[in-house]
Amino acid sequence: GDSVTQMEGPVTLSEEAFLTINCTYTATGYPSLFWYVQYPGEGLQLLLKATKADDKGSNKGFEATYRKETTSFHLEKGSVQVSDSAVYFCALPNQAGTALIFGKGTTLSVSS
């Protein structure tokens, strides 16, 4: 069945460092891919998405490119801020397309 694997955290960075959070997936066909962010004490918010191969999703300085050759959707940001400290989830539809399945989440901690 379809699945998503994220790099384990926590990821600890200094302010203005470069961020990469790896996400790879297994899927039938070419589903939409998503990154969600969860700030402490909150629900998840959609950060960005890509709907087809080679699409690049971007939002708030974050980017991710849908790469079908490597079945990856890595999240990147050139210069992180303290306010980016949160848990990040990669997601895609399940095999039936009826619900999203999420990676286990990667905790990012940014210090000043």
Place this chain on the structure above:
Amino acid sequence: EADIYQTPRYLVIGTGKKITLECSQTMGHDKMYWYQQDPGMELHLIHYSYGVNSTEKGDLSSESTVSRIRTEHFPLTLESARPSHTSQYLCASSPGTGVGVNYGYTFGSGTRLTVV
């Protein structure tokens, strides 16, 4: 601003009590979902609905039940709470017709339930 509302935000309740977690959305979405988030942050689908009078069980076996009498309302009920039900419960909705989720979800802020 939130378009999907969950109440209460926090709840501490004794073992054996019946509880209902509320979820309402104002976006007119047909599809709604409940996820349980464990302390390690992993999300598990426990229930979903495609519309009024439609409910389905998710991937994680759950002792909870849901109902969908109105489009905007998708409450989750535990008939007899146990300490093993202690978790964060997240409600979400998705736009578009059919069962697909290619538009993604909008999540509520969650209910953190503690059963003592």
